[in-house]
Amino acid sequence: MRKQRDNLKRPEQELRIFRMRALLASLVVFTLTGILMGRLGYLQVVQHEVYSTRSENNRVRVEPLPPTRGLIYDRNGELLAENRPTYNLMMVRERVDDLDATLALLVDLLALPEEEAEAFRVRSRQRQRPFQPALLMSDLDEAQIARLAVNRHRLPGLEVEAQLLRYYPDAEIMAHAIGYVGRINAEELTTLDAGRYAGTHFIGKTGVERSYEEQLHGQAGLRKVETNARGRVLRELDRSDPVPGSDLTLTLDKELQSLAYDLLDGRRGSIVAVAPASGEILAMVSVPGFDSNQFVTGIDFASYRALQDNLDLPLFNRAIRGQYPPGSTIKPFLALAGLAEGEITPDSTINDPGFFQLPNDSRRYRNWLRWGHGRVDMERSIAVSNNTYYYTLAHDLGIDRLHENMTGFGFGQRVGHDVFGESSALMPSRDWKRGRYNQPWYPGETLSVGIGQGYWQVTPLQLATATAVLANRGEWVKPRLARRIGDEELPVDLPETPPDIKITNDNWWDRVFSGMEKVLSGNEGTARRTGVDLEYRMGGKSGTAQVFSLGQDQRYNADELAERLRDHALFMAFAPLEDPQIAVSVIVENAGGGSTHAAHLARAMTDAWLLGDDQLDVDEIRDELENDDASVPGG
Template sequence: MRDRRDTLKNPQQELRIFRIRSLLAGLLIVALTGLLMGRLVYLQVVQHEVYSTRSEKNRVRVEPLPPTRGLIQDRNGVLLAENRPTYNLTLIRERVEDLDGTLDLLEALLALSPEEAEAFRLRSRQRQRPFQPALLMSDLDEAQIARLAVNRHRLPGIEVEAQLLRYYPDANITAHALGYVGRINAEEMKTLDLGRYAGTHFIGKTGVERFYEDVLHGQAGLRKVETNARGRVLRELGRTDPVPGKDLTLTIDMQLQTLAYELLDGRRGSIVAIAPATGEILAMVSAPGFDSNQFVTGIDFASYRALQEDLDLPLFNRAIRGQYPPGSTIKPFLAMAGLAEGVITPDRTINDPGFYQLPNDSRRYRNWLRWGHGRVDMERSIAVSNNTYYYSLAHELGIDRVHDRMSAFGFGQRVGHDVFGESGALMPRGIGSVAVSASPGTRVKRYRSVLARATGRSRRCSWRPPRPSWPIEVSG
């Protein structure tokens, strides 16, 4: 029995097996420990710079600081465009793990309409530089800010930023002259200097705001901040202050601008007032106007459609885009053309029976006074605005000479002032037109007509009108 137990249990063999197993386990532990130590050496020594940089980037981030846009004021120091504090909602896509889920939550918190939600998502996907905030919503109210603050832990990558927003105190009166700023779109983003516009969400779209964009915008700055694991700023490590945009002082007189707008009294039309000696714009009004502040934060579809479908065309700038028959305003210039070409003299007279007829033509071109002014010379023709005198003069000059002389005053050409959006005009030639002073083929802009008349009163010797001057001073 004892021999049988010794056969079933061999202590020496078991000890040998145990020693072998212990040795293998020890070797495995040593190998794993060596592998772990090698990995630690690789990470801490070989790859130290790489992971140190990554860690620093997670702890420290660089934030852009948008510049303050320059102010615009009239010649007397009245503010026409200012900046007011507001809160904007921004998104940094690289810090958002679930973009669709985050947007769904934001739409619910802000109670957005389907139309607003669609625009919301389009803005979230607009191309930006890496880690640059995309503007989702402007001018948040207190209730919206409170709801976002309570749910901040659920919204990584979403920030509420305090910024200055463009504001026009007399938007309806100055909309067509000043223009407005609006959100930077994808097409504009392709052409902008992204370093200069870092953190900037708005750009001049029309009018003076667009023409002087480079002057008004300024230069973006930056700051380096330390953040915690949730991305909240703990402290500022350094900063480069932004360079604010320069202020503009315009030649416009706001009192005169307001008076001109009130005189139109809601009727369709435009009024332009300039200083004859310099060509400075004192007032430029197109009525009806519109609230340009709506375009700063992004006008909703319903409001924009209402403006487009309005029969009074409030978005149409009649002062620089409207084309109108010049009527009697070009009579003094026709008289000067006649003198320059030697067709008339100041003392030459014609008989005005109340109409003018071309040879072998029964049609009568009427004078405004149906029974006529009798004998009329050049001075009296201008004083009483006689039509017949200038029908006759235009026929004698011919359309080509009228075109050349009128073009020398700038008729039919762009003025080239700094109100962005000016359209061309029409000064026909070589079409056999007879009565140019009343011809439906001649079209001029309201501003050009006023500028030409001012030139005639400024006693300048040159045929060319003075170039209009909009800004008096650029400061800042």
């Protein structure tokens, strides 16, 4: 029992244990206190500038100020592209606590359909520069703004901002020429200047908007603001104003452009008009058009699919990307090539039996008039659009000299100075065919090129440009869409302008022009009905481009063909002959003969430019087209 009491009571041992525990506790306290004091010293002394800067950044925020995009006007000062005030939903992703929950709430608040909701989610996750506001939704309506304002406390990192949004008053008529702006995508974001495009959410995608993006955009500014704990701006501390983009004045004439659109009357086709002396593109229309305003804020899936699935291809710019056989419109150019190469003179004649045959070849390459035109010289060959004359000439020239002379007029090349997305089309050659098909060039293919068929393809802009060079008697003036950037006029002499076409005898131009004038005014001219009561001298040439090839003894009958298999109608013209002010190319797809369905439209364009469009009756022109016989395959 005593031994047990001795084990229970050991004061010295208990005191020793107590002292050890007290010492350990003191060491722990002093160690933790030292660590805390050291950390406080490190943060407040060593890291003072770092955390002072962070604190300042929480209170002071630098915000980009996007520049105002330059306006676009036509040559007469008519507004073609403006900026309208709108409200956009912006998000700073780093300030959003729960992105998925926030997006779900937004979709519910804004009542977005599933297709738009998915696009909304994709945009929210698009790679963005840190702390830069990302555009989620454009052009909010009043009801959406009100719902967002009421629920603002539930949406940290999101703000509704007032901004200017691009708007096109004449969207369908100007869509292909002017183009449109759209949201900056992830790929573009990696290539753009971060400073210049800070706060900018739109960029030129097509047309003039794309070609002159640098001038139209301007330079972004910055402002330094003080905010509270919730991120609301309390006051502005400093500001660097943005530099607005330059206004752009185009060469287009809004009235002439509208007339061209109305003349086509919804039929697939294109009209291009150029001022020969200056190269100014007066009109450049592709029909059908589309509402380019839909693409500014982001077109919905259903509308875009409808445009894509439309058989008439409204998104396709026929004026610069449509590639068509030029048909007989190229006969004046071939006549000049024959004169320049010494293969013909203006008075050279052939006897046309209605066909042409290669040596030792039984195949007959037929004239459109099957019994032939009899004795034909150069001027008459243009007026009546005689195929046999140009089969003969093409055979004598050969494909090499044909290619060389035609590329001099711009065929097979991009001809525009500032025309974004232009196709070079195709001027065939031996080398091209060898590279494309690994086959030699055959003599019969040269004959097809001689009447603007076969492999030869042109765009309406190319044909209008070549006609302008012809009207200028070989002088090249590169076509352009911009007339003035800000207050600076664009020069007429532009870089990379092709060399002028030199011909030894100036009288040859007159003789070719005479043949072109007889197309509209001569007794046998293929477009003589179009030239009735002309108040000025006009030269032109009709063309009919085959969509598919006929057999040697087959005859073309439009009534037996599906509409989209019928010939294309073409016409090129310039006026007045003595001082050309306008050169026009017209193509109407699957319309039949160019001497009817295209010639009347070219005449209307020249009348409007030279006489004033107040004398035109578009409905009367449409009636003439319906009553005319479009069955003449040669013109």
